[in-house]
Amino acid sequence: xxxxxxxxxxxxxxxxxxxxxxxxxxxxxxxxxxxxxxxxxxxxxxxxxxxxxxxxxxxxxxxxxxxxxxxxxxxxxxxxxxxxxxxxxxxxxxxxxxxxxxxxxxxxxxxxxxxxxxxxxxxxxxxxxxxxxxxxxxxxxxxxxxxxxxxxxxxxxxxxxxxxxxxxxxxxxxxxxxxxxxxxxxxxxxxxxxxxxxxxxxxxxxxxxxxxxxxxxxxxxxxxxxxxxxxxxxxxxxxxxxxxxxxxxxxxxxxxxxxxxxxxxxxxxxxxxxxxxxxxxxxxxxxxxxxxxxxxxxxxxxxxxxxxxxxxxxxxxxxxxxxxxxxxxxxxxxxxxxxxxxx
Amino acid sequence: xxxxxxxxxxxxxxxxxxxxxxxxxxxxxxxxxxxxxxxxxxxxxxxxxxxxxxxxxxxxxxxxxxxxxxxxxxxxxxxxxxxxxxxxxxxxxxxxxxxxxxxxxxxxxxxxxxxxxxxxxxxxxxxxxxxxxxxxxxxxxxxxxxxxxxxxxxxxxxxxxxxxxxxxxxxxxxxxxxxxxxxxxxxxxxxxxxxxxxxxxxxxxxxxxxxxxxxxxxxxxxxxxxxxxxxxxxxxxxxxxxxxxxxxxxxxxxxxxxxxxxxxxxxxxxxxxxxxxxxxxxxxxxxxxxxxxxxxxxxxxxxxxxxxxxxxxxxxxxxxxxxxxxxxxxxxxxxxxxxxxxx
DNA sequence: TGGAGAAGTGTTAACGCTCACAAGAGCTCC
DNA sequence: GGAGCTCTTGTGAGCGTTAACACTTCTCCA
Numbered sequence: 001x002x003x004x005x006x007x008x009x010x011x012x013x014x015x016x017x018x019x020x021x022x023x024x025x026x027x028x029x030x031x032x033x034x035x036x037x038x039x040x041x042x043x044x045x046x047x048x049x050x051x052x053x054x055x056x057x058x059x060x061x062x063x064x065x066x067x068x069x070x071x072x073x074x075x076x077x078x079x080x081x082x083x084x085x086x087x088x089x090x091x092x093x094x095x096x097x098x099x100x101x102x103x104x105x106x107x108x109x110x111x112x113x114x115x116x117x118x119x120x121x122x123x124x125x126x127x128x129x130x131x132x133x134x135x136x137x138x139x140x141x142x143x144x145x146x147x148x149x150x151x152x153x154x155x156x157x158x159x160x161x162x163x164x165x166x167x168x169x170x171x172x173x174x175x176x177x178x179x180x181x182x183x184x185x186x187x188x189x190x191x192x193x194x195x196x197x198x199x200x201x202x203x204x205x206x207x208x209x210x211x212x213x214x215x216x217x218x219x220x221x222x223x224x225x226x227x228x229x230x231x232x233x234x235x236x237x238x239x240x241x242x243x244x245x246x247x248x249x250x251x252x253x254x255x256x257x258x259x260x261x262x263x264x265x266x267x268x269x270x271x272x273x274x275x276x277x278x279x280x281x282x283x284x285x286x287x288x289x290x291x292x293x294x295x296x297x298x299x300x301x302x303x304x305x306x307x308x309x310x311x312x313x314x315x316x317x318x319x320x321x322x323x324x325x326x327x328x329x330x331x332x333x334x335x336x337x338x339x340x341x342x343x
Numbered sequence: 344x345x346x347x348x349x350x351x352x353x354x355x356x357x358x359x360x361x362x363x364x365x366x367x368x369x370x371x372x373x374x375x376x377x378x379x380x381x382x383x384x385x386x387x388x389x390x391x392x393x394x395x396x397x398x399x400x401x402x403x404x405x406x407x408x409x410x411x412x413x414x415x416x417x418x419x420x421x422x423x424x425x426x427x428x429x430x431x432x433x434x435x436x437x438x439x440x441x442x443x444x445x446x447x448x449x450x451x452x453x454x455x456x457x458x459x460x461x462x463x464x465x466x467x468x469x470x471x472x473x474x475x476x477x478x479x480x481x482x483x484x485x486x487x488x489x490x491x492x493x494x495x496x497x498x499x500x501x502x503x504x505x506x507x508x509x510x511x512x513x514x515x516x517x518x519x520x521x522x523x524x525x526x527x528x529x530x531x532x533x534x535x536x537x538x539x540x541x542x543x544x545x546x547x548x549x550x551x552x553x554x555x556x557x558x559x560x561x562x563x564x565x566x567x568x569x570x571x572x573x574x575x576x577x578x579x580x581x582x583x584x585x586x587x588x589x590x591x592x593x594x595x596x597x598x599x600x601x602x603x604x605x606x607x608x609x610x611x612x613x614x615x616x617x618x619x620x621x622x623x624x625x626x627x628x629x630x631x632x633x634x635x636x637x638x639x640x641x642x643x644x645x646x647x648x649x650x651x652x653x654x655x656x657x658x659x660x661x662x663x664x665x666x667x668x669x670x671x672x673x674x675x676x677x678x679x680x681x682x683x684x685x686x
Numbered sequence: 687t688g689g690a691g692a693a694g695t696g697t698t699a700a701c702g703c704t705c706a707c708a709a710g711a712g713c714t715c716c
Numbered sequence: 717g718g719a720g721c722t723c724t725t726g727t728g729a730g731c732g733t734t735a736a737c738a739c740t741t742c743t744c745c746a
Binding site (some may be wrong): 027031038043064208 | 722723724725726727730731732733
């Protein structure tokens with residue numbers, strides 16, 4: 001018996017094997033694979049048949065080596081367990097797939113700049129062609145801006161950093177609409193449970209809230225600050241329940257609103273009869289809170305999709321557009337809000 | 344001026360550049376990079392200095408080509424927006440990183456077998472060394488079992504498919520404990536809001552619930568079926584609220600329990616005074632439902648981690664262990680449960 | 687003092703693919 | 717009827733790395 005192909009150990013077929021079986025040169029196989037023109041139909045058929053027969057798969061490393069393109073994009077995210085980041089990731093992945101890219105993810109250990117640099121370096125070492133950073137914190141964004149990286153990069157989050165192309169939600173706008181809605185209902189002012197101070201989203205939502213109050217000539221109460229979690233919303237709620245004349249609260253996200261609702265419930269303050277509550281995000285559960293939560297919807301999936309489009313554009317169009325795309329949030333009215341009692 | 348390095352267009356440095364700068368051969372650079380023995384300390388230093396100076400990064404495609412190892416693992420997931428899959432993904436990514444692998448994700452378009460095959464093929468084309476499939480549905484799992492794939496593969500989910508190594512949560516056990524707990528509190532029986540019929544997790548939890556009832560000689564009420572969403576839990580809740588003698592409900596997940604709580608609230612049925620409710624998963628918000636939800640915690644992150652360990656073991660140890668690892672869930676007691684009223 | 691073996695380094699050949707170019711076949715057009 | 721096309725296919729040279737092996741210089745002990 002021959003020496004080659006001994007035992008069960010047969011290596012993966014390569015292009016040359018396909019070529020031999022089809023009776024053509026390896027280059028013709030390559031042409032078929034890459035849809036090059038000027039291949040006679042019957043030749044193409046023979047090649048395809050050989051490919052099927054051998055179950056041949058092109059070696060992506062070899063291709064990447066010579067083309068200098070890995071067909072892979074990287075995504076850096078912080079807490080991909082949260083609904084927002086997870087949805088963005090999914091949006092990014094879907095968009096990447098339909099643009100013909102693979103997606104490699106890596107999560108941040110911590111929020112300092114070093115960690116961001118590490119993550120991006122890791123992706124670069126893997127040979128990604130571009131990177132999307134899901135970077136909602138000031139520290140992350142500024143780290144990204146400082147990043148020494150030769151890789152095209154898009155950030156998705158908030159803020160108006162001009163260094164880096166970015167896709168973001170109109171947080172200020174959304175917060176303004178929510179606050180304005182409450183004021184229009186006759187509430188003298190609106191309290192605010194803000195997110196962490198170092199998140200851009202917090203800052204923007206807080207600013208939108210503040211500006212809306214000022215524009216209406218309403219007093220600006222002191223902010224309660226949470227960390228996005230339901231727990232922190234609950235604690236803020238306990239404090240707010242102590243205040244005598246609160247009639248409306250705008251929470252920087254739905255999870256904190258959930259905690260707030262429970263705190264108010266336990267304190268015997270009825271929502272919306274005594275106090276109106278508005279959240280932000282429109283997580284799928286918000287409609288099933290007690291009572292159903294009025295909130296500001298942002299389309300995370302779309303956010304991810306747009307970020308990826310921007311990256312691909314930069315990658316393929318070559319246009320280093322410093323564009324900032326913005327996505328408008330939209331208010332969703334539910335039962336947690338009512339007109340102020342005119343006492 | 345010279346012809347090379349004209350203008351700003353300078354290519355990435357390669358190993359040969361480092362070698363030249365350090366005055367050694369490229370092989371010595373390779374040795375330094377890969378921590379090979381028998382390199383004189385001062386040579387190593389010179390090489391490292393050259394690497395730093397040029398900001399050299401090894402080309403992963405070239406390395407992958409020759410070593411036949413991509414250092415990349417693939418993850419297939421279905422709805423990575425849900426808390427469970429998202430947490431698993433995060434657990435997998437972290438574990439992969441510390442084992443020295445990159446992670447490439449792809450999500451399923453739909454739940455049929457073709458879609459699973461497509462996803463795995465896609466990852467294979469990219470050259471992943473192994474795949475983790477987050478496959479909680481019967482269809483997915485059986486598709487995985489049928490999969491024609493030469494790539495090592497681990498499933499994470501539920502069920503007792505023997506074809507494929509798998510990591511799963513003790514769903515039956517957890518459901519049994521939850522049901523038993525309610526029975527112990529004096530409830531005559533426990534109603535159940537199940538998940539989708541084609542999910543293994545649903546099936547196992549339902550079975551655990553049923554067995555516990557039977558073991559206690561309790562009647563087995565008809566199952567209400569949802570789709571994991573709060574909305575479906577709400578609808579099940581509306582139906583359950585109509586039933587006269589319900590005193591305890593076990594929901595197959597926390598989101599449906601949230602919907603159920605609201606339906607009961609609207610129907611004026613007090614939880615836990617009239618009806619006790621138990622969920623499953625222990626999502627972070629469960630502690631802030633009204634009332635706080637008693638539930639069965641499963642550690643998704645750990646699940647992902649274990650799946651990855653299994654895969655790496657198979658990859659590196661070569662042991663094609665057909666092992667099924669199980670993770671025990673744990674009951675978390677909160678206020679949504681009370682002893683039955685002895686009327 | 688010589689020579690075996692270890693330590694340290696270099697040379698060459700893959701890995702599997704695409705790109706640039708060459709070259710034959712068949713056609714058109716004056 | 718042959719110059720000049722286009723269509724179709726093949727040949728050879730890399731891409732940047734690691735693996736295998738060869739070679740030179742030490743070290744150490746008989």
